[in-house]
Amino acid sequence: MEKLKFISFIVLCLLGINRIAYSQEQDTVIIKDSIAKMKLDKKLIKLAKQVVLKHGPEYYREYREPVIRYRRVSKAWNDLYPEFIEAYAGQVFYTVEYPYNEEEERFYTDYSAKVYFHEDLTIFHVSFGHCMGIKDYDKLSRAEKNKIRIPYIQRRPGKWVRDTIRDDNGNVIEIMNRYEEPPE
Incomplete structure (x- = not known):
């Protein structure tokens, strides 16, 4: 034993x-x-900073850490255009997003600028906070890239307002939520 x-x-x-x-x-x-x-991550941030400062310097935000995402091309991502999804389905891509302070300014997106990279670190799309961007960035010539400048539109934060529409009897017909811009 x-x-x-x-x-x-x-x-x-x-x-x-x-x-x-x-x-x-x-x-x-x-x-x-x-x-x-x-x-x-360092390389992605460096390249993203260069392209944002070149085409839309007012959209560059340094007070918060950029958000880096590693993703695979699929139909689940609605921020990619359909031709890209079909051509590159299943391939890896990276994004660098620059978040902003929603109490100081307002954009139509969750970021002030977002840069999309292929797996080999070539930039294929640049998007700015007001839904303006540069599609097929990797296919543009250097001269074409040098001409592009995205205008900055400043929006101060407003507030969400709930409107209730009633009929003559006081019954609720519709409830609408809308974003109310602040007074100038």
Whole structure:
């Protein structure tokens, strides 16, 4: 019986050592991947900043950290145009979004500027907060890119107002929500 306990103890120790070695190997991979991800993030932010400052400098926001997303092209993303989805279905792309302070200004989107990258880091689309952008950016010549400047439209934050429309008897016909611009 003592011999069986000793053998069981040795087997469990060997399994434990194997598990520790395996988890250290996984940690190394995670560390390598996180370093590569940090480098990729820095490069994406640098390229996005350059293109936003070139075409719409008023849309560049530095007071918040840009949001970087890694995504795969699919029909689920409604911010991509259909021709792009058909041509690049299943491929990886990245986005860098510049968030803004909604208490100070207002855009039609959740970002002031958003830059789309192919997996090889070429920029294929640039979108600005007022739904203006540069489609097929990677297909434009340098001269064409140099001519493009997106105008800045400043909107101060307003408020959401709920309107209730009633008939002559006081019954509710329709309830509408609308965004009311602040007075100038």
